C-alpha cells in the first residue's frame with residue numbers, strides 16, 4: 001500500500017489529463033480518474049494498473065451537470081486519501097463571440113470555471129485542515145491574449161489564473177500548494193473537438209513535454225508555470241506591474257482626468 005496521496009484528475013480520458021495520470025502513476029500515486037467517456041477511462045486505468053501497479057478508480061461524470069459535480073464534491077470532501085486535485089477538464093470554443101449560442105457559452109463557462117472552482121472548494125477545507133496537499137488548475141496563455149479572438153475561452157482561463165493566485169494567497173499559509181499551469185498550443189483532441197485542424201498551427205507542443213514541464217514547476221512548488229514561456233522574466237514583469245498598481249488604485253477621489261469639467 002502506498003503512503004503517497006491519491007491524485008484526483010478531471011478530464012483524464014485524453015490529452016493533458018491522461019498524461020498527468022500516466023506520470024503520477026509512474027511516481028507511484030493511486031489515481032481517481034474523471035471524465036464522461038468511461039470506456040476510455042477504463043482502458044487507461046487497466047494500462048496504468050498493469051504498468052505501474054497502482055490503484056486506479058474511474059468515475060464517470062459530466063462536469064457541466066450540477067448533480068454529477070455534487071457526487072464528486074462529496075468524494076473530495078470525505079476521502080482523506082486524496083491529497084492532489086488536478087483540475088484539468090476544459091473545452092475550447094469554435095468561432096467568434098457572434099457565433100456562440102447561449103447553450104455553448106453556458107457549457108464552456110460551467111466546465112472551465114464553475115466546475116473547477118466547486119471541486120477546489122470541496123477539497124480545500126480538508127487539505128487546509130490537514131496542512132498539506134495540492135490543487136493544480138489548468139489555465140491557458142489564451143487568458144493573457146484577447147487578441148487571439150477566443151473571448152469566452154480566454155476569459156475562463158483568465159479566471160483560472162486569478163483564482164489560482166487568490167487561492168494560493170489564502171491557502172498556502174495552511175500548507176496547501178496551488179499551481180496554475182498555462183499551456184500554449186498543445187497536441188491534444190481539444191483542437192479537433194473545437195473544429196480546428198491542429199496541423200495548421202505554427203507552434204504546437206507535444207503533450208508529454210507539456211506535462212513533464214508542468215511537473216518540474218509542481219516539484220518546485222511554483223505558483224504560475226508557463227511551459228512555453230522561454231523568457232521567465234516576462235511573467236515576472238507582468239505580475240510585478242500588476243502588483244505595482246495596487247498602491248495606486250485605493251483612492252478616495254476620482255483621478256484628475258475624470259473630474260467633470262466646470
Ligand SMILES: NC(=O)C1=CN([C@@H]2O[C@H](COP(=O)(O)OP(=O)(O)OC[C@H]3O[C@@H](n4cnc5c(N)ncnc54)[C@H](OP(=O)(O)O)[C@@H]3O)[C@@H](O)[C@H]2O)C=CC1
Nearest residue numbers: 011013014015016035036037063090140185186188189190
Ligand atoms: N491542448 C491545448 O492546446 C491546450 C489545452 N489547455 C487546457 O488543458 C485542459 C485539457 O485539455 P486537453 O487535454 O488539451 O483537451 P482534450 O480535449 O484532449 O481533453 C479534455 C478532457 O476534458 C474532458 N471533458 C470535456 N468536457 C467534459 C465534461 N463536460 N465533463 C467531464 N469531462 C469533460 C474530456 O473527457 P470526456 O470527453 O471523456 O468527458 C477530456 O478528458 C483544458 O482545460 C484546456 O483548456 C490549455 C492550453 C492549451
Ligand SMILES: CC(=O)[C@H](N)C(=O)O
Nearest residue numbers: 092140142184185190
Ligand atoms: C484551443 C485553444 O486555444 C487551446 N486550448 C489553448 O488554450 O491554447
